[in-house]
Amino acid sequence: METIFALASAQGRAGVSVVRLSGPDAHVVLGGLINNMPADRVAGLREIRDPTGELLDQALVLRFDAPHSFTGENVVELHLHGSIAVVQSVLRTLGDNPRMRLAEPGEFTRRALENGKMDLAQVEGLADLIESETEAQRKQAVRVVSGELGKLVEGWRSSLIRAAALMEATIDFADEDVPIDVSPEVMALLVQVKSELQGEIAGSRVAERIRLGFEVAIVGRPNAGKSTLLNAFAGRDAAITSDVAGTTRDVIEVRMDLNGLPVTILDTAGLRKGLDKVEALGISRAVSRAEDADLRIFLTDDVTNLPLTPVRDDIIVSPKADQTGVGVSGLTGQGVSELLDQVQNILGNRSSQAGLATHERHRTAMQSTLAALDVVLPLVEYGPEHYDIAAEELRSAIHALEALVGRIDVENLLDEIFASFCLGK
Numbered sequence: 001m002e003t004i005f006a007l008a009s010a011q012g013r014a015g016v017s018v019v020r021l022s023g024p025d026a027h028v029v030l031g032g033l034i035n036n037m038p039a040d041r042v043a044g045l046r047e048i049r050d051p052t053g054e055l056l057d058q059a060l061v062l063r064f065d066a067p068h069s070f071t072g073e074n075v076v077e078l079h080l081h082g083s084i085a086v087v088q089s090v091l092r093t094l095g096d097n098p099r100m101r102l103a104e105p106g107e108f109t110r111r112a113l114e115n116g117k118m119d120l121a122q123v124e125g126l127a128d129l130i131e132s133e134t135e136a137q138r139k140q141a142v143r144v145v146s147g148e149l150g151k152l153v154e155g156w157r158s159s160l161i162r163a164a165a166l167m168e169a170t171i172d173f174a175d176e177d178v179p180i181d182v183s184p185e186v187m188a189l190l191v192q193v194k195s196e197l198q199g200e201i202a203g204s205r206v207a208e209r210i211r212l213g214f215e216v217a218i219v220g221r222p223n224a225g226k227s228t229l230l231n232a233f234a235g236r237d238a239a240i241t242s243d244v245a246g247t248t249r250d251v252i253e254v255r256m257d258l259n260g261l262p263v264t265i266l267d268t269a270g271l272r273k274g275l276d277k278v279e280a281l282g283i284s285r286a287v288s289r290a291e292d293a294d295l296r297i298f299l300t301d302d303v304t305n306l307p308l309t310p311v312r313d314d315i316i317v318s319p320k321a322d323q324t325g326v327g328v329s330g331l332t333g334q335g336v337s338e339l340l341d342q343v344q345n346i347l348g349n350r351s352s353q354a355g356l357a358t359h360e361r362h363r364t365a366m367q368s369t370l371a372a373l374d375v376v377l378p379l380v381e382y383g384p385e386h387y388d389i390a391a392e393e394l395r396s397a398i399h400a401l402e403a404l405v406g407r408i409d410v411e412n413l414l415d416e417i418f419a420s421f422c423l424g425k
Helices: 026-031 085-094 107-114 120-131 135-144 148-172 184-214 225-234 277-292 336-351 360-382 384-404 409-417
Strands: 003-007 018-020 044-050 055-064 073-079 100-102 214-219 252-258 263-265 295-301 316-318
Touching: 003 073, 003 085, 003 107, 018 026, 018 085, 018 107, 026 184, 055 085, 073 085, 073 360, 085 100, 085 295, 107 120, 120 135, 120 148, 135 148, 135 184, 135 409, 148 184, 148 360, 148 384, 184 263, 184 336, 214 225, 214 277, 214 409, 225 252, 225 295, 252 336, 263 336, 295 336, 316 336, 316 360
Parallel strands: 003 100, 214 263, 214 295, 295 316
Antiparallel strands: 003 018, 018 073, 044 055, 055 073, 252 263
């Protein structure tokens, strides 16, 4: 295993910059640059000097001996003064050492995975934590990084292994008089896992929306005040407003943080029969995006004759309260705060049902497990003569769960996953 290094903090000038080394020669290499290496998991202030003895910086040095480190290898972190020149001089000195090479994006985390310090779900959670912009995203990612999803999956796996073992024991003694009927315990294990899987699959879609962000579409007829309302939500002129009908031709997006929830508000073209091809295209796109949105705000007094029909939780509100005194007005601000509160409450209620699985890959693996259980359960009910087939199907279910946490069959995914990581992670 090669020893790698990289800047682990953000590029550019900062108060402190962190350079990380990991691998079998990490301590040896650094020992040539400082005097008196700190003890394991102890920090010490040291002078960093290049091989000629020139002082590069005075840094806080943290040493971690394998396996007590993020990667599971020997690791050293240098907390340098955040000067661009200081950082470059240290990186250049490390790069000149034949025992070292620059890390690839995500390589520190990949080594943590390969050394059993993290499972694949935790790796994905770490990537989500780095990308998190809101409090809800942070909280959700922290739960995954802490291993909660992995523990849940391991519990399911253990139950299925227990069920398979009970059935295989019955198969082994098929020609003998076995006094204990294992069917009740097997059924109880399978039913419990199935129930928990169904709940987690249902919550995974909400969890994924928290990770990626909810979309809320403002829809209505031309000149209903949709763009003005969007600007009021955003607190800036994000969309062009005009008395001329059909001004909005494309979908305009504004990203917001609603009490910790990531929400993108969509301003769409006014819904009518397009007067020209460009407007017709904008209307078609508006309908498509609104149908795919998590929530729609119908800015209208009459939803009939619109190409969209409100569904559960959709909000219908009267437009231009500055003229009628009723509803909402982006121009004067009347009803805007109340409308945002309503959106926040609806999405907040949905978020309370979020599970731990946050990626489509997680959901697919759980659905594969559930499909296998749907085959196994009737076979168990048919009796011991079908246990051999049931046990084989259970192995497929266990296989899917092991792929979820990265134990097997994920090599083709790793390059794609780690490509999203920055160089020092």
